[in-house]
Amino acid sequence: xxWTTVADLLGLVALLAGAFLCFAAGVxxxxxxxxxxxxxxxxxxxxxxxxxxxxxxxxxxxxxxDGLVLLLVGIFQLxxxxxxxHMVGRAxxxxxxxxxxxxxxxxxxxxxxxxxxxxx
Amino acid sequence: MNLETVEAVLSxxxxxxxxxxxxxxxxxxxIGPSVLDRVVASDTLVSxxxxxxxxxxxxxxxxxxxxxxxxxxxxGFLGSVAVARFVARDRDPEPPR
Numbered sequence: 001x002x003w004t005t006v007a008d009l010l011g012l013v014a015l016l017a018g019a020f021l022c023f024a025a026g027v028x029x030x031x032x033x034x035x036x037x038x039x040x041x042x043x044x045x046x047x048x049x050x051x052x053x054x055x056x057x058x059x060x061x062x063x064x065x066d067g068l069v070l071l072l073v074g075i076f077q078l079x080x081x082x083x084x085x086h087m088v089g090r091a092x093x094x095x096x097x098x099x100x101x102x103x104x105x106x107x108x109x110x111x112x113x114x115x116x117x118x119x120x
Numbered sequence: 121m122n123l124e125t126v127e128a129v130l131s132x133x134x135x136x137x138x139x140x141x142x143x144x145x146x147x148x149x150x151i152g153p154s155v156l157d158r159v160v161a162s163d164t165l166v167s168x169x170x171x172x173x174x175x176x177x178x179x180x181x182x183x184x185x186x187x188x189x190x191x192x193x194x195x196g197f198l199g200s201v202a203v204a205r206f207v208a209r210d211r212d213p214e215p216p217r
Contacts, residue, residue, distance in 0.1 A: 005123065012130045015175055019137035022168050026144030029161055038148070038157060042164035045141070050167055050193075053174040060178040069186055076193040077170070084163060084197030087204035092156050095207055 004062075011059030014052045021049035035092045036102060039085060046081045050074070131179050138172045155207055159200045166196035 021044050028041025054070045061067075092098045145168060148161040173189050176182075 009126070011178060012127065012134075015134050015178055016130055016137075018171055019134045019141070019175065022141035022171050023137045023144075024141075025164055026141035026148075026168075029148040029164060030144050035154070035156055035160070039160050042145075042160050042167075045164060045171060046167040050170050050174075053171045053178075057174045057178040061181065061183065066183055066186065069190060073170075073189050073193045076190070077167075080194065080197040081167075084200040084204075087201045088156055088159055088163075091204035091207045095156070097154060097156060 007059045007062060011056040014056035014059060018045070018049040018052035018056065021045050021052065025049070034102070035097045036089070039089065043081070043085065047078065050077050134175050134179070138168060138175060142168050142172070155203060159203045163197070163200045166192060170196070 025041050025043075025045045028044075029038055032038050032041050051074055054074050058067050058070050089098070093103075142165065145161050145165045149158050149165065152158040152161055170189060170192050173185050173192070177185060177189070
């Protein structure tokens with residue numbers, strides 16, 4: 001068993017882990033009840049799943065230039081995903097899909113559950 | 121159980137998991153009660169497509185779809201940002217609960 005075989009198998013295992021994270025995100029997107037919980041479920045393949053898949057691709061191609069491009073893809077993903085998620089979360093808060101009591105659990109006792117409190 | 125068998129089984133498992141997750145994400149895109157749920161789901165769908173392209177590169181060994189991977193990871197978030205801006209603009213003064 002040579003090192004190339006080991007790298008191939010490790011790459012396959014990383015790909016399988018990334019695919020399983022994608023599957024978990026699909027199940028979470030269908031099953032979870034709320035916008036915030038769905039964002040929480042959908043973030044998993046966006047960060048860890050894509051990074052695992054990129055590691056798997058690099059372990060199987062094993063060339064320097066491809067590794068550089070894959071590193072670039074990972075960096076782009078880590079830079080752009082928080083920006084989009086931030087915009088979506090802010091829009092959800094402003095349109096009233098996220099109750100303030102969901103974000104600050106202590107506020108529910110003070111203001112009462114379900115009280116209309118428009119976002120800033 | 122030789123190495124080719126292990127590789128074939130793992131490849132089929134990876135393909136099946138990615139296809140199933142794309143199907144589930146499409147279910148949420150279809151039935152999502154609000155626009156933001158659909159946006160979150162379609163954003164996740166872009167990541168699933170990136171995973172599928174990566175799996176294709178890794179399993180076939182052809183790197184011809186590598187530029188597609190780069191461009192998808194660069195512009196995949198623009199749609200969600202645009203939709204989020206337009207949703208935030210026309211909000212109700214009294215948001216429904």
